[in-house]
Amino acid sequence: MSKRVRKAVLPVAGLGTRVLPGAKTTPKNMLNVFDRPILSYIVEEARAAGIEHFVFIVGRGQGAIEDYFDLSPEIEGILEAKGKGDILAEVRRDLPQPGEMSFIRQMSPLGLGHAVWCARDVIGDEPFAVILPDMLMAAERPALAQCVDAHGKVGGNIIAVEPAPAGETNKYGIVALASQDGRLNRMTGMVEKPPLGTEPSNLFISGRYILQPEIFGILETQERGAGGEIQLTDGMAQLMMRQDFHALEYEGTTYDCGDKIGLLRANVAFALRRPDFADAARAAIRALL
Numbered sequence: 001m002s003k004r005v006r007k008a009v010l011p012v013a014g015l016g017t018r019v020l021p022g023a024k025t026t027p028k029n030m031l032n033v034f035d036r037p038i039l040s041y042i043v044e045e046a047r048a049a050g051i052e053h054f055v056f057i058v059g060r061g062q063g064a065i066e067d068y069f070d071l072s073p074e075i076e077g078i079l080e081a082k083g084k085g086d087i088l089a090e091v092r093r094d095l096p097q098p099g100e101m102s103f104i105r106q107m108s109p110l111g112l113g114h115a116v117w118c119a120r121d122v123i124g125d126e127p128f129a130v131i132l133p134d135m136l137m138a139a140e141r142p143a144l145a146q147c148v149d150a151h152g153k154v155g156g157n158i159i160a161v162e163p164a165p166a167g168e169t170n171k172y173g174i175v176a177l178a179s180q181d182g183r184l185n186r187m188t189g190m191v192e193k194p195p196l197g198t199e200p201s202n203l204f205i206s207g208r209y210i211l212q213p214e215i216f217g218i219l220e221t222q223e224r225g226a227g228g229e230i231q232l233t234d235g236m237a238q239l240m241m242r243q244d245f246h247a248l249e250y251e252g253t254t255y256d257c258g259d260k261i262g263l264l265r266a267n268v269a270f271a272l273r274r275p276d277f278a279d280a281a282r283a284a285i286r287a288l289l
C-alpha cells in the first residue's frame with residue numbers, strides 16, 4: 001500500500017506580474033476572493049484532503065502570509081471585548097495547530113521546479129502534494145481530495161489536468177496519455193509550454209499534484225527549461241522514465257487568480273456559492289448589468 005499523503009508544498013513566491021498593482025504590497029495569493037484571501041480557500045481544500053503540514057515557499061516581502069496564519073491579539077481582543085463572536089470565529093478559522101506550517105524562503109525566483117526542491121528537507125521520504133495556489137478550484141469533492149483518492153487507487157504520481165481553452169495550450173504544461181478511458185489515465189509524456197501545433201493533447205496541468213520524493217534528486221540537477229526557468233514539468237518527465245504517472249481529469253471548475261479576469265470570475269463565483277450572501281450577490285451583479 002502506498003504511504004499516506006500528509007504534507008503539501010505551496011509555492012507562493014511569484015511576483016504576481018499579471019495582477020499588479022494589486023500584488024505590489026500584498027502577496028498575490030493574499031488577494032481577496034469575496035471575503036477572504038485566496039490562501040484561505042487553498043488551505044481549506046488541502047485540509048479536506050487530509051493534509052496535516054503546509055510548506056509555504058515564500059519570497060521577500062511576503063510576511064503577510066505568516067501573519068495571516070498567526071494570532072492577532074489586537075484584532076481578536078477588540079472583537080472579544082465588543083462581543084463580536086461571529087467575526088472572531090471567521091478571523092480564527094484558518095489558524096493552524098502549532099507546528100503545522102513551515103515557511104521557506106526561495107531567495108531567487110528560479111522557477112517552479114526550484115521552488116518545490118526548496119521543500120526537500122521538510123518533506124523527507126514520503127509522497128507529498130503540490131498545490132499551485134493561483135488556481136482556485138470549486139468542486140463538490142475538493143480537487144486535491146480527488147487526487148488523493150486517485151493516488152490511493154493507483155499509487156505513483158498523480159497530476160490533475162483539464163482541457164485547455166482553444167489556442168492556449170502554449171501557456172501551460174501539457175500531458176500525453178497512453179489512452180483516454182474515463183477520468184484517470186496513465187501518462188506517456190508531458191511538456192512545458194509547447195509551441196502551438198506541437199501539443200501532445202489539449203489537457204493542461206492545472207495545479208494539483210501528488211509526487212513521490214524521488215523528484216527531489218532530479219530537481220537538484222534540473223537544467224533550465226521553458227522561459228529560462230527550472231521547470232517542475234521537466235523534472236516530472238524525467239521521473240516518469242522510472243515511475244508511473246497518472247493524469248486525473250478532476251471534476252470541478254478552475255479559476256486562475258493569477259489573472260485579472262480570472263480573479264474577477266472567482267470573486268463572483270465564490271460569492272454566489274455562499275448561502276449567506278448568494279441572493280445579495282446575485283442582486284448586486286444584476287443591477288450592474
Ligand code: G1P
Pocket residue numbers: 112132135171172173174192204205206207231232233
Ligand atoms: C505552471 C506550471 C504549468 C502549469 C501551470 C498552471 O506554469 O509550470 O505546467 O500548467 O502552472 O497554472 P506557470 O503558470 O507558473 O507559468
